[in-house]
Amino acid sequence: MGAKGMTEKLFYTDPKVFEWDAEVTGAAFHDGLWHVTLDKTAFYPEGGGQPCDLGTIAGKEVIHVMKKGEEVVHIVKEKPEGTRVHCQIDKIRRLVHTQHHSGQHLLAAVCLKMYGAKTLSIHLSMNSAAIELDVPALSDEQLENIEKEVNRLILSGRRIRIFYINRAEAGRYDLDEIPEGIERLRIVEIEGVEYNACGGTHVGSTSEIGPLKILKTERVRGHVRLHFICGIRLFEDYKEKLSLLADILEKLSTAQDTVLQKIEKIKKELKEKEQKYNALFDEYAELLTDRFIAEQKGPTAGKIFPDKTVKELSVISHKLLQKGMKAAVLGTILENKIILSQNGDLAIDCGKIIKQHAPAFSGKGGGTPVKAQAQFPDSEKLNEFFRFVTGHLGN
Ligand SMILES: [Zn+2]
Structure with missing residues (x-):
C-alpha cells in the first residue's frame, strides 16, 4: 500500500496491468460526482498530452482520471461499493x-x-x-x-x-x-x-x-x-476505408481497378446531359417568355415559380428583357430566391433596392444596378418581398 496521499502508479511500474484489486483510500462527493482514490491504480491520469484511461471500479464506470499532487483521482458517477474493489481499464483505449x-x-x-x-x-x-x-x-x-x-x-x-x-x-x-x-x-x-x-x-x-x-x-x-x-x-x-470503398464500388457497380474510369464516364455523361438540358431549357424559355409577355399589362414582368432554379430564372429574365420588357422580378419557391433585373432604361438600381429593402423581409443579397439577387428564409417572406418590389416598381 502506498504512503498516505500517494497512489502507487501501476501504469509506471507495470504498464501491462489492465485488471487488479485495490483498496479505496478516499471517496468525496463534488458537484454530483464521486472523486475516488485507491492505494494503487493502473488508470493513467490525463497529462503530458496523453488522454486518461477509462474503465470501471467495482463495476462502476470511470468517466475521467486526473492527477492531484501525488494522488490519482478517479471520477465516477456512482460510488463503488466496499473498500476492496476490482478495477479494469479499457485495454484498447490504453x-x-x-x-x-x-x-x-x-x-x-x-x-x-x-x-x-x-x-x-x-x-x-x-x-x-x-x-x-x-x-x-x-x-x-x-x-x-x-x-x-x-x-x-x-x-x-x-x-x-x-x-x-x-x-x-x-x-x-x-x-x-x-x-x-x-x-x-x-x-x-x-x-x-x-x-x-x-x-x-x-x-x-x-x-x-x-x-x-x-x-x-x-x-x-x-x-x-x-x-x-x-x-x-x-x-x-x-x-x-476498405468498407467505404466496398460500398462505393457496389453503388457504382464496378471494381477497384476500373472505379476511376467509371467516375470519369459518369462525369462525362452528366456534362453531356447538362448541356442537352440547357439547350432544351433555352427553347422552352423562348416559348415561356412569349406567353408570359402576352399576359403582362405593363413594362415590368413579375412572377414566382414553384420549381425553377435561380440559374433558370436568370435565363428567363434575360429573354424577357431582350424581348422588350423594361424590368423583371422573378422568384422561385424551390430556392426561396428572387432575381431583380432591368434593361438599363429605368432610373433604378437593382442592387441598391435589394440591399436596402430585403433585410426588412429577413432577406439578404445584392448585385449591380441592372441585376441583383436576394435570398429569403421561407416562401412567405419571399412572397412579401415580391409584392413590395412589384409595388415599388409599379406595373
Ligand atoms: Zn512519452
Whole structure:
C-alpha cells in the first residue's frame, strides 16, 4: 500500500496491468460526482498530452482520471461499493494512446534530426494524433522521407527503455525539455534515437508502435501541424476505408481497378446531359417568355415559380428583357430566391433596392444596378418581398 496521499502508479511500474484489486483510500462527493482514490491504480491520469484511461471500479464506470499532487483521482458517477474493489481499464483505449504517444516521440525525433523541426505541442485522442512543428512548411518529399525513416525505425525494433535519474544528472542526456520542479526525472530512451523526460505510457519496442502513416499537414499559427495515425488505429482506419470503398464500388457497380474510369464516364455523361438540358431549357424559355409577355399589362414582368432554379430564372429574365420588357422580378419557391433585373432604361438600381429593402423581409443579397439577387428564409417572406418590389416598381 502506498504512503498516505500517494497512489502507487501501476501504469509506471507495470504498464501491462489492465485488471487488479485495490483498496479505496478516499471517496468525496463534488458537484454530483464521486472523486475516488485507491492505494494503487493502473488508470493513467490525463497529462503530458496523453488522454486518461477509462474503465470501471467495482463495476462502476470511470468517466475521467486526473492527477492531484501525488494522488490519482478517479471520477465516477456512482460510488463503488466496499473498500476492496476490482478495477479494469479499457485495454484498447490504453493501447491506442500508448502507440500514438510512443509514435509521436519517434516522429518528433525524426522531424528534428532530419529537418531541424522541433515539436512545440502534441495532440492525442482516440481517433487522431498530431504534432505541431516550429517550421512554416514541409514539402511532400520531406514528408515522405520522414514517414519512411519513422517506419524504418519501427521495423528495426529499437528498444524503448524507462529509467529514473536525479535532476543533477540531466546534463548527461541530450534532453530537449526538463520538467520544472521535479527532482527525480523519468527518462524514456528510444535506443539509438533519443532520450526524453516523459511521464506518459510507452511500448517496450518501436516495433510495437505498428506502422505509422502521416495523414495530412495543416498550417496553424504559422507552423506545420502534422496529423498521423499508427498501430491499432491505423488498422481500424484501414478497415473503415476498405468498407467505404466496398460500398462505393457496389453503388457504382464496378471494381477497384476500373472505379476511376467509371467516375470519369459518369462525369462525362452528366456534362453531356447538362448541356442537352440547357439547350432544351433555352427553347422552352423562348416559348415561356412569349406567353408570359402576352399576359403582362405593363413594362415590368413579375412572377414566382414553384420549381425553377435561380440559374433558370436568370435565363428567363434575360429573354424577357431582350424581348422588350423594361424590368423583371422573378422568384422561385424551390430556392426561396428572387432575381431583380432591368434593361438599363429605368432610373433604378437593382442592387441598391435589394440591399436596402430585403433585410426588412429577413432577406439578404445584392448585385449591380441592372441585376441583383436576394435570398429569403421561407416562401412567405419571399412572397412579401415580391409584392413590395412589384409595388415599388409599379406595373
Ligand atoms: Zn512519452
